[in-house]
Amino acid sequence: MAEFVRLEVADGIGTIRLDRPPVNALNDQLTAELAEAAALADTSDEVRAVIVYGGEKVFAGGADIKVMVEAGYGEMTARAGRLQAAMSLVAAIGKPVVAAITGYALGGGLELALTADFRVAGQSARLGQPEILLGIIPGAGGTQRLPRLVGSAKAKDLVFTGRMVKAAEAHAIGLVDLVAPDESVYAAALDLVRRYATGPALALRAAKRAIDYGLGVDLATGLEIEQVQFAALFGTEDQRAGMTSFVENGPGQATFTGR
Numbered sequence: 001m002a003e004f005v006r007l008e009v010a011d012g013i014g015t016i017r018l019d020r021p022p023v024n025a026l027n028d029q030l031t032a033e034l035a036e037a038a039a040l041a042d043t044s045d046e047v048r049a050v051i052v053y054g055g056e057k058v059f060a061g062g063a064d065i066k067v068m069v070e071a072g073y074g075e076m077t078a079r080a081g082r083l084q085a086a087m088s089l090v091a092a093i094g095k096p097v098v099a100a101i102t103g104y105a106l107g108g109g110l111e112l113a114l115t116a117d118f119r120v121a122g123q124s125a126r127l128g129q130p131e132i133l134l135g136i137i138p139g140a141g142g143t144q145r146l147p148r149l150v151g152s153a154k155a156k157d158l159v160f161t162g163r164m165v166k167a168a169e170a171h172a173i174g175l176v177d178l179v180a181p182d183e184s185v186y187a188a189a190l191d192l193v194r195r196y197a198t199g200p201a202l203a204l205r206a207a208k209r210a211i212d213y214g215l216g217v218d219l220a221t222g223l224e225i226e227q228v229q230f231a232a233l234f235g236t237e238d239q240r241a242g243m244t245s246f247v248e249n250g251p252g253q254a255t256f257t258g259r
Contacts, residue, residue, distance in 0.1 A: 005033035007040050007047075012197030013190065014047035016090075018054040023061030026108040026140075028079065031086045034112075038089035048201055048258065049193035050097040052090065052116055053186055054109075059099070059125070062107025065134070080139040083108065087141050091115035091212070094205035096196040100189035101125050102182060106164070111138060114145040117208065119175070120189045121167040122182035127175060128164035148215065150174050200238035201258035206230070 004020040016037045018024040026034075041047050054060050063083075068076070090097065090112065099105075099116035105127045113119050113127070121127070129142045137143060138159060147155035154173050158165065170176045180188035196204060206229040214222030233239050237259040245254035 012048040025064040035086040049196040058103035059105040060109030111140040130162040133162040
């Protein structure tokens, strides 16, 4: 039984719940448990959409700085590798993923939120990459995923200054997709992903893979990726159900099984 991260499943929605008080600091154990939860969420047929959630008070306050003060190059190379691998597993979940952000999402906490497809933040949430204030840089994806989301200039502002942004500014620059009352963050995340829990799971996986992979290649290669993913869906039950329903009943009436 995992101590700091658990996967809770209800009505097709899996919640990856961080629970390491007081701020869900990302130590090695939490990182390993996060990787396990992400892998399970990806492969479980019971999970059709995912929420990453740190609880009502805080999303994640970043890495455990106390254990890093005296760390050397070799140790941190290995630790950063493990943390990046865990983040990549969350990013690779082949289902819609939303980060429900309460309180602080700082450093590794923000980098975890960046692995999601969407981000919902509470009104009083604070987000940032403060590593520069410690004499280092982000090491779990912040210098790569952040500029791909908000653009290089805004990413450099956040990384170079280490400043925290409030939810309203985060929304304005595209860092979060929705701002909700603090007490309603998880409910807002549920509303956002609930529509996907009954959607065509294989088509959603294909769409996510085509978009994510396509962002890292040239246009011609991206179009090839799209073509392969598109054609492969014509061997699925959901494709037949969706098209038959469209012909007989019009758009938006199909019932999907995820097969």
